[in-house]
Amino acid sequence: MSLTIAPVKCEEKRDEQQHKSAWFQFMKSVATFRGDLTSLTAPPFLLAPRSIVEYSTYWSEHPRLLVSPAKEECPKRRALLVLQWFLSTLKHQHASRDENGKRKKMKPLNPFLGEIFLGKWVDDAGTTHLITEQVSHHPPATAYRIWNDAHGVRLEGHVSPKAYFSSTINIERQGYSILHIDKYNEDHWITMPKVHVEGIVTLQIAPELSGVSHIHSSSGYTTCINYSSKGWLKGKSNSFTAAIYPDNDESHPLFTLEGRWSDSYTIKDGKGKLLETVNLGSLRRTPLEVAPVESQHPLESRRAWKPVVDAINANDIFTTGHEKGKIENAQRALRKMERDAGKTWVRRYFSQVEEDPIAEKLAVKSKNSTSDGPGRMIWKFDEEKYKRIMENQHNGIKSPTRSRFDSGVGFLEIEEV
Incomplete structure (x- = not known):
């Protein structure tokens, strides 16, 4: 009987060793870094093939759940349905593996100022639209608007992540969302929990939620959610x-x-009686529809980052870093031109406001969360800007033709040395 020994793939083994070495070098720099970790450049092999602006899609993977409160007459039951929709947004957003069981890469691409992501979901709930825009780069802030006209439901919010190192990588997400239901003229103010990264030493990276988040309804109901993870002796992850x-x-x-x-x-109800057991794994996700890359606006995420994403998917670390650097250098040049001209970047769909009366009224003050208040930077969807863009598209008026300058992608030609 002969024994067949599978050949060792030297290149794969060498790549794995190089990745581990680069990972520990990166973690060494993280542990000694003082400031917001989002400004650090991660090794190319850690980069995920998508930008942070796409994360707003998690809010509406299940449009039927998003619009379900609009069909409920009882306000306390509506509060429950809003909570159930919110819980449905967490699984795939923070999962360490994708739907195919493949481990996700840790670091999404940092959006450039003005980057946008547009999409929609079409199912038996009708058409649910999404607009996301990177409205600030320093500090980073992403604003989004999701709406379903058939049910009179819209979600609007902004998030500004801040990462720091304390035993592990921790992420606080400042900002909030407001879910509005036209039928009842009702608002639900929503915050996000903190995230910390587990499995750093073993390279089995897994995000975990912690702390407290809130949902507060204008109908007079408060929801408090406490998150915990597996401890040394007891408990379960993702609890x-x-x-x-x-x-x-x-x-x-x-x-x-x-x-x-x-x-x-x-x-359970207030007396402890079991009402229902919900299996989140059985929820069917509605596919997101986006325009083909070649017909997207130059500012749209998948068009702007396509060379980088292609390189990441090809596991081409050199090209990943090279293409990513071209965009980042172009953005720096564009910002310098604006400063020299005394101008600022005009946001396409959102505008900054001084105050948000709804958030001021509904915000839950919490000692455990830094994201509960309205925040220093408040971004609101600008209906006038949106209408003007839609009218221009209807009339066949295209965006400015200086697309390479607009997006900062390819604007600065980098000479090869």
Whole structure:
């Protein structure tokens, strides 16, 4: 009997060793860095083939859940449906593996100022639209608008992530979202939990949620969600508990939820009676539709980053770094030209405002979260800008032809040495 020994793929083994070495060098720089880690440049092999502006798509992977509160007459049941929709947005957003079981890469691409992402979902809930724009680069901030006209539901918000190192990589997401339901003229103010990264030493990277987030309804109901992870001796990863209660009456919850945001959870009434068990894994995701890359606006994410994404998918580290550097250098040149001319970048779909009365009214002040308040930078969807763009498209008026300058992609030709 002969024994066949599988050949060792030397190149793969060498690449793995190089990646490990680069990873630990990166973590060494992270551990000694003082400031926001989002400004650090990650090794190319850690980069995910998508930009942060695409993360707003997680809000509406299940449009039927997003619009379901519009069909509910009872305000406390609407609060429960809003919470259930919110929980459905967490699994794939923070999962360490994709739908095919492949481990995700850790670091999404940092969006450039003015980068946009447009898409829609079409299913039995009708058409749900999405517009996302990178409205600030320093500090980074992404604004988004998701709406479904058939059900009179719209979600609007902005998020400004800040990363720091304390035993591991931690991410705080300042900002908030507001879900509005036309039928009841009702608003739900929403914040996001903190994220910390587990598995750094073993390279089994897994995001985990922690702390507290809130949903506060203008109808008079507050939702408090507490997140926890697996401890040394007990507990499970991706765990949460949540309670919905009348404002200022936390001791008398109307509903309590408990389970894992990556798996399943139970819903009980205020007396502890089991009402339902929800299996998040059984939820069917509606495919997102986007325009073909070749017909996208130069500012759209997938068109602008295509050379970088192609290189990442080809596992071509050199080209990844080279193409990424071209965009970043072009952006620096563009910002310098604006400063020299005394101009600032005009946002395409959003505008900065001084105050947000709805957020001021509904914000839950919490000692455990830095993202609960309205925040220093408030970005709102600008209906006038949107209407003007739509009218121009209807009339066949195209965007400025100086597309390479507009996007900062390819604007600065880099000479080869």
